Amino acid sequence: MALDGPKTSGFTAVGTTPNRPDGLDKVTGRAKFGADAQAPGMLHAAIVRSPHAHARIVSIDTSKAEALKGVKTVVTRADFTTGLKGENWNILENVMAGDTALYDGHAVAAVAAISPLIARDAIKLVEVEYQVLPHVTNVDAAMAQDAPIIREGAANKSVPAGLHPNVVRYHESGHGDVDKGFAAADLVIEDHFTTEATHQGYIEPHACLAQLGGDGKGELWCCTQGHWNVQKICAALVGIETSQLRVTASEIGGGFGGKTVVFIEPVALALSRKANRPVKLVMNRSEVFRASGPTSSTSMDVKIGMKNDGTITAASGTFRLQGGAFPGAPMEFTAMCAFAPYALENVRQVGYDVMTNRPKQAAYRAPGSPMAAFAVESVIDELCKELGLDPIQTRLKNASHEGTKASFGPKFDKIGLVETLEAAKAHPHFTAPLGENQGRGVSCGFWFNHSGETSVTLALSEDGSAQIVVGTPDIGGSRASMALMAAEELGIPYENIRCTIADTASLGYNEVSHGSRVTYASGLATIAAARDAVKRLCGRAAAKWGIDEEAVVWEDGCAKPSGPNAGDFDPLPLAEITRTMGATGGPINGHFEATPEGAGVSFATHIVDAEVDPETGKTSIVRYTVVQDAGKAIHPAYVEGQFQGGAAQGIGWALNEEYIYGEDGRLQNDLFLDYRIPVASDLPMIDTVIVEVPNPGHPYGVRGVGETSICPPLAAIANAVSAAAGVRLHDLPMSPPRIRAALDAQKDG
Amino acid sequence: MSNIHVTTTVNGDEVEFLCDPRETLLDALRDKLNLTGAKEGCGTGDCGACSVTMDGRLVCSCLVLGAEAEGKQIGTVEGIADGETLHPLQQKFIEYAALQCGICTPGILVATKALLEKNPDPTETEVRYWLAGNLCRCTGYDKIIRAVMDTAADLRRAS
Ligand code: FES
Ligand code: FES
Numbered sequence: 001m002a003l004d005g006p007k008t009s010g011f012t013a014v015g016t017t018p019n020r021p022d023g024l025d026k027v028t029g030r031a032k033f034g035a036d037a038q039a040p041g042m043l044h045a046a047i048v049r050s051p052h053a054h055a056r057i058v059s060i061d062t063s064k065a066e067a068l069k070g071v072k073t074v075v076t077r078a079d080f081t082t083g084l085k086g087e088n089w090n091i092l093e094n095v096m097a098g099d100t101a102l103y104d105g106h107a108v109a110a111v112a113a114i115s116p117l118i119a120r121d122a123i124k125l126v127e128v129e130y131q132v133l134p135h136v137t138n139v140d141a142a143m144a145q146d147a148p149i150i151r152e153g154a155a156n157k158s159v160p161a162g163l164h165p166n167v168v169r170y171h172e173s174g175h176g177d178v179d180k181g182f183a184a185a186d187l188v189i190e191d192h193f194t195t196e197a198t199h200q201g202y203i204e205p206h207a208c209l210a211q212l213g214g215d216g217k218g219e220l221w222c223c224t225q226g227h228w229n230v231q232k233i234c235a236a237l238v239g240i241e242t243s244q245l246r247v248t249a250s251e252i253g254g255g256f257g258g259k260t261v262v263f264i265e266p267v268a269l270a271l272s273r274k275a276n277r278p279v280k281l282v283m284n285r286s287e288v289f290r291a292s293g294p295t296s297s298t299s300m301d302v303k304i305g306m307k308n309d310g311t312i313t314a315a316s317g318t319f320r321l322q323g324g325a326f327p328g329a330p331m332e333f334t335a336m337c338a339f340a341p342y343a344l345e346n347v348r349q350v351g352y353d354v355m356t357n358r359p360k361q362a363a364y365r366a367p368g369s370p371m372a373a374f375a376v377e378s379v380i381d382e383l384c385k386e387l388g389l390d391p392i393q394t395r396l397k398n399a400s401h402e403g404t405k406a407s408f409g410p411k412f413d414k415i416g417l418v419e420t421l422e423a424a425k426a427h428p429h430f431t432a433p434l435g436e437n438q439g440r441g442v443s444c445g446f447w448f449n450h451s452g453e454t455s456v457t458l459a460l461s462e463d464g465s466a467q468i469v470v471g472t473p474d475i476g477g478s479r480a481s482m483a484l485m486a487a488e489e490l491g492i493p494y495e496n497i498r499c500t501i502a503d504t505a506s507l508g509y510n511e512v513s514h515g516s517r518v519t520y521a522s523g524l525a526t527i528a529a530a531r532d533a534v535k536r537l538c539g540r541a542a543a544k545w546g547i548d549e550e551a552v553v554w555e556d557g558c559a560k561p562s563g564p565n566a567g568d569f570d571p572l573p574l575a576e577i578t579r580t581m582g583a584t585g586g587p588i589n590g591h592f593e594a595t596p597e598g599a600g601v602s603f604a605t606h607i608v609d610a611e612v613d614p615e616t617g618k619t620s621i622v623r624y625t626v627v628q629d630a631g632k633a634i635h636p637a638y639v640e641g642q643f644q645g646g647a648a649q650g651i652g653w654a655l656n657e658e659y660i661y662g663e664d665g666r667l668q669n670d671l672f673l674d675y676r677i678p679v680a681s682d683l684p685m686i687d688t689v690i691v692e693v694p695n696p697g698h699p700y701g702v703r704g705v706g707e708t709s710i711c712p713p714l715a716a717i718a719n720a721v722s723a724a725a726g727v728r729l730h731d732l733p734m735s736p737p738r739i740r741a742a743l744d745a746q747k748d749g
Numbered sequence: 750m751s752n753i754h755v756t757t758t759v760n761g762d763e764v765e766f767l768c769d770p771r772e773t774l775l776d777a778l779r780d781k782l783n784l785t786g787a788k789e790g791c792g793t794g795d796c797g798a799c800s801v802t803m804d805g806r807l808v809c810s811c812l813v814l815g816a817e818a819e820g821k822q823i824g825t826v827e828g829i830a831d832g833e834t835l836h837p838l839q840q841k842f843i844e845y846a847a848l849q850c851g852i853c854t855p856g857i858l859v860a861t862k863a864l865l866e867k868n869p870d871p872t873e874t875e876v877r878y879w880l881a882g883n884l885c886r887c888t889g890y891d892k893i894i895r896a897v898m899d900t901a902a903d904l905r906r907a908s
Contacts, residue, residue, distance in 0.1 A: 023843035026851035027835065029786020029826035033852060036785040116776070117769055201886045203790040203798055204852040253788070253852025254886050285791040476849035476887060637846035641888055645849060648889030672795035672884065680880040680890040 006632070006694040006701035013487035014700060017637040018494050020480040026251075034207030034223030034250045039278035042209070043072055045271050046119035047264070047281075048109040048126045049291065050101030053135035053357040053665025054148065057099055057108060057128060065111055065125040070118040073275040074126065076109045080270060081239035088236050090326045094360045095237065095266050101130065102150065102325035103357050104666040105290025112271040112279050135357040135665040139322035140299045142166045142356045150325055150355040166355045171332040173408055174316075174348035181314020181346030185305025189382050193375040195714070195732040196658035197297040197322075199289055200364045201649070201677045204253020206292060207282040210268035212238065214276070218245040222265050225255040225473055226512025230262055231504045237266040238273065245269075248503040249473045256649070257363030258293040260512045289670040293362025294659055296321035296329040300375040302338070306383045310394040314346035315339050315407075319372060322354045323361040329353040330361075333368035333448075336408035337711070338376050340446040341395070341417055341603060343404040357665055363514060365646060366447040366707035370653065370714050374732065377443040377715030382728065391442045391719075392425045395605075399444075416629030416693030416703075417444065417603035423689050424605040429625045438611045438622060439723025445606070445711025449599040449704040450515025451697075455508035456525035458486060458533050458590040462582070464575025465496040466533075468526055471510025472518045473501055476645075476706070477638035481519050482526045484634050485700070489530035491557025492574055508593050516704025519634055520599050520695075525592040527699045533590030540584050541572045598697015602704060604628035606647065606712035610720035617739035619655055619721055625687040631695040631703030642705045644686040650713020652678045654721075658733050757818040759784065760828025768815035774808075775799045777815035778825060786826035786855045790884065797883030800856035801825045807863040809882075826855035829862060837900045838862055845896035849887035857883045861897045869905055873898060 025031040062074040077096045084092055097108045109126050113119040134148035141147055142164070149165050158170040182188050208222035218240060224230050227247040235242040252259060268281040283292065299320040305313040317338050323329025331351030339347050384391045399421060404412045424430060424442065434440060457469045468486050472478065479499040487494040511517070538552040541559030545552075545568070553562040558571035581588050609623040626643040633639040656676045660668045669675045694701025714732060722728045725739060727746045752767040759782060766781035773792075778784045778801070790796035792811045799810040802824035803817075829836045838858055841847070848854045857880065864871060864879045871879065876897050877890070885893060 017846070019843045020846070022851075023848075024835070026848055026854055027826075027839040027842050027858060028830055029784070029855045031851060032785070033788065035789065036779075038783075115769075116780075117771060202850070202852075203796055203884055203886050204788065204850070205790070251852075252850060253790075254850045256886070282789075285793065285796075477846065635846075637892070638849070641846055641849050641892060644889035644891045645887045649886070671793050672791045673793060677884060677886060678889075679882075679884060680877040680894065681874075683877075683890055685894070686889050686891045 006696060006699055008694055008701060011488060013484045013494055014634050015636065017635055018480065020477050021483060021499060022474065022479055031251045033204055033253050035282045037209045037221045037250065039209055039211065042278045042280050043112040043114060043275055044116040044119045045110055045112045045268060045279050045281040046123045047107045047267065048123045048128065050097065050104065050106040050108055052101055052130055052132050053104050053137065054133040055101045055130035056133060057097060057101060058131050059129045060109055061127040062109065064127065065122040068118065068122050068125060070114040071111060071122045072114065072277065073112050073271055074109060075267065075270045075274055079274060080237055080266065084236065088233065091233055091262065092237050094326060095263060103359050105287065105359060107267065107291065110267045110271055112275050137356050137358050137661045137665055139297055139320050139354050139356065142322055142354050143320065143352065150357065154327055154355060167352050168327040168355055169353035171335050171351035173335060175405065176346030178314045178316045178346045178348045182305040185313040186308045187383060187386055188303065188305040189379050190301065190303035191379055191730060193300045193302065193378065193730050195298045195371045195374060197294040197358065198653045198657040199294045199675065200256035200258035202254030202256060202258060205283040205285060205288045206264050208265045208268050209278060209280045210265065210272045211278040212269045212273040216240045216244050218269060220245060220247045220265060220269065221250055222247065223250045223252045223259060225252065225259040225475065225514055227504055228471065228509050229260065229512050230265055233262050234266050234269055238269045246503055246505045249501055252473050252475055255475055256365050257367060257514060260363055260514045263292050285672060286670040289675060290667050291359055294359060295364045296323050296361045298371045300371065302375040302379050304379045304383060306387060308387055310387065310389045310397045312342055312344060312398045315344055316348040317375065318350045320352040320354060321368065322356040322358065324358040325355055326360045327353055327355065328361060330368035334372045337369035337446050338372035339407035341400055341444040342398045343400050344407055347407045349407065365649065365710040369445065369447055369711045370650065373443060373445045373711050374714035374718060378718050381719040392421055392430065395444055396421050412601065414693060414696055415601060415603060416691050419691045419693050420603055420605040420627045420629055423691055424607055424627045427607065427625055427627065427689060429607050429623060429687065434609060435611065437614060437724055438609055439720045440607065440609050441716045441719025441723060442605060442607050443712040443715035443719060445604045445708055446601065447516065447708040447711055448601055449520065450517045451521045451596045451599040452511030452515065452517050453509050453595045454521045454525045455510055455593045456522060456529045457507060458526065458529040460533060460578045460588045462578050464492065464578050466490060466492065468497060468499045469502045469507055470499060470522045470526065471502055471507045472513040472522045475513055476641060477635060478518045478522065480638065481634040482522060485523050485526050486530050489527055489534060490574060516706040517599065520698055520702050520704045521596055523634065523702055524596050524698055528592035529590035531590065532592065533588055536588045537574060537577050540577050540581065543584065545569050598695065600631055600695030600697050600703040602629055602708040604708045604712055606716040608716045608720045610717060610724050612721055612724040612739060614743060617736035617743065619734060619739065621651055621684055623684055625689065626709060627689040627691060628705060628708055629691045629693050629703060630705045631698065632692055632701040633690050634702060636690060639690055639705050640688045643688045643709045646709025647686050647713050648678050648683060650710050651683065651717060654714045654717040654732055654734060656733050656735060753816045755816055755819050757821055757823055759823045760825060770816060772815045773811050774813040774815050774818050775810035777818065778810060784825055784827055788852055788855060797860060798853055798856040800859040800883065802859065802863055807860055826859055829858055836862065837903055841896040841900045845892045847888065847892040847896040853883060853885040857885065857893060865901055865904060869901060871901060
């Protein structure tokens with residue numbers, strides 16, 4: 001779509017905060033989520049999972065399970081397609097183990113029965129003989145020369161010779177001469193950092209309802225961030241044509257990246273085909289933790305050189321990420337985001353993707369970036385402390401801006417980092433007095449944002465109302481944003497627009513709701529579709545008036561004659577045109593199908609005050625402020641919500657959340673009781689400042705906001721905790737025992 | 750295993766169902782009575798998505814057996830609105846954008862309604878501790894707490 005620069009003023013609908021269209025359904029319990037669907041004759045399924053971190057599957061005896069009354073069928077790997085390659089093979093291997101169980105919780109068989117209880121009883125009767133193999137779950141241990149090999153031959157060509165076979169991908173980027181840069185510094189600090197794996201922690205477990213007949217035609221209902229992706233992968237894994245599988249996305253109870261892939265859907269389809277009945281499959285919470293998408297854990301080294309005046313002379317980092325038993329840890333994002341906020345002459349970053357005996361990592365809100373910020377912004381904080389510099393002033397001095405050659409290569413277009421730093425500096429929070437045992441931390445964060453393949457259809461009704469059909473599941477109020485943008489273009493009230501999420505049979509391809517792309521890409525597509533419809537509306541008016549189509553403009557919801565014809569005819573409101581559209585040329589719709597370019601990167605600056613109890617090592621977050629560039633906030637309340645949600649998840653990651661594995665390689669905290677996410681009493685109110693530096697790649701200047709909000713918190717909190725405790729914390733989470741240990745070590749040292 | 754016959758009252762309606770002795774009240778509501786407003790987020794009493802009231806007391810329906818509902822008064826999210834008229838909490842949650850995905854919303858509404866019936870004038874801290882058993886992963890709780898505080902103030906003014 002050609003753009004003459006984003007619209008920046010004169011908005012009527014955009015920027016207001018109306019009630020969301022699906023609000024009523026969601027406060028009355030009427031909204032249908034993944035587990036809320038039923039079908040006549042439906043069976044219930046359950047999955048047999050490996051209790052071992054690494055084991056060869058010697059045999060699977062399903063006879064006792066099949067003999068149980070009410071059990072209809074059992075599937076194993078033999079019931080899926082063979083001969084898959086690349087990522088589809090990885091996904092199938094993860095969905096149902098082949099000859100080896102690769103992590104605690106890995107699926108090895110599944111049962112369908114007439115009730116959920118019978119299905120759960122039946123999985124206990126499936127007899128699996130395992131030959132236990134040596135395992136490894138720690139990233140550094142998995143790279144060591146004597147580490148057990150997860151899978152021989154999994155590495156690609158990027159990996160330099162001599163590394164352990166568990167290192168499967170390698171990344172290196174940067175520019176300038178870091179050695180020269182470090183030599184020019186007045187102070188160089190190098191430090192080692194680690195972060196533990198965390199889970200996206202969506203409250204809705206994975207759930208689906210599948211039907212697949214012997215004719216190769218299927219129906220699938222599931223909670224997902226992207227049903228076209230589900231369609232493509234599931235069809236491949238069960239061996240049917242993509243278009244023969246219709247996938248409907250349910251309302252989705254949180255995803256954060258973790259519902260961009262498939263886990264149970266192909267299993268339900270395989271069971272359905274074998275039993276010739278619809279099959280419902282719902283994970284329990286323990287399965288969510290053990291077998292769906294945690295993040296990578298990391299081991300990182302960061303080195304930064306600074307002049308006495310705060311100028312950064314060079315920066316380098318090594319980022320090792322384990323991504324579970326498959327390639328794919330987002331180490332290149334970690335490496336590329338690490339130094340992105342800073343305009344650096346000399347920078348070098350290296351990433352390692354390492355396999356371990358853990359579940360296959362999945363995307364989690366700005367995958368890879370928060371960990372990088374933790375390491376880098378901690379070192380910058382130390383440098384500022386040692387050199388007696390102001391943390392915001394120092395970041396401003398080095399900040400990336402329009403035209404900066406980014407640490408990861410390209411030149412930045414218009415960006416808003418400086419504006420977020422200025423807004424943070426001006427915020428009363430930054431200069432507010434601190435109490436006893438309290439410390440303040442700041443951090444910047446960066447995320448690329450993504451656009452992706454997008455289709456939208458807009459159809460006008462005879463009465464002058466409009467329906468928009470989009471393909472990106474609504475995770476946090478996006479229907480409202482789409483309707484606002486359509487209202488802005490059409491000039492009709494927001495309430496007269498209905499936004500529906502189409503199933504895969506009702507609209508063209510749409511990429512997943514990920515990469516903070518929905519308001520950007522589906523928004524751009526909605527605007528383009530509306531403009532397409534407006535063009536047709538103007539055409540009908542031109543025909544009626546007998547003037548040139550080009551001589552008609554669209555203003556305030558009406559076609560108006562312009563140029564030489566201005567004032568010749570009364571404005572024609574939208575509803576007047578649609579009322580007779582059947583007779584004047586037929587239905588009026590607008591379309592957009594493309595992969596828009598120009599998602600527009602996004603930056604944030606967070607300020608946080610933490611209080612550390614020196615007795616117990618417990619940290620309380622006492623004040624939190626998020627400042628982030630949204631480009632243009634379409635529905636500001638939901639933009640604030642994204643800022644606050646990202647900050648809250650970051651607080652959990654920084655202070656509490658971690659995957660804890662025992663010596664036996666089993667996950668020890670697979671319940672919300674033991675994997676503790678922040679609860680209401682753990683958090684303060686979270687202040688937000690929306691900065692708007694328009695993205696040149698969107699008609700209204702929108703930048704995605706969903707992910708950047710989780711990039712700064714780990715570092716900002718680590719800086720606050722380190723200031724409060726008087727000792728630098730290098731390892732996340734900064735749980736009370738870790739803080740106690742750091743305090744004790746300082747006392748002893 | 751033979752099923753148990755249960756007679757109970759849900760949102761004012763007398764209902765009957767048959768359930769396995771091991772089945773939870775949450776399963777009975779969702780699978781037997783088609784009331785899918787209460788959600789299962791954990792099944793272990795840790796997330797509050799399944800919150801309902803039993804004889805006026807807030808409970809996790811995943812920790813109650815279906816058979817225990819015999820003779821009780823059960824209140825679920827489906828019973829909070831008065832016909833077409835939303836409860837003030839429901840209205841405020843929409844206005845405040847106090848939900849993103851909305852999976853936690855039914856449980857949080859049931860829980861906060863129970864709070865305001867007990868304590869019409871809670872402090873922010875009291876609301877936060879009352880809701881400590883209801884996980885929300887999307888919002889960071891800020892807008893939820895504000896919606897609850899504002900509803901409470903409105904209700905006090907109205908009474
Ligand atoms: S499902 Fe009952 S508390 Fe989580
Ligand atoms: S709104 Fe998604 S969990 Fe609360």
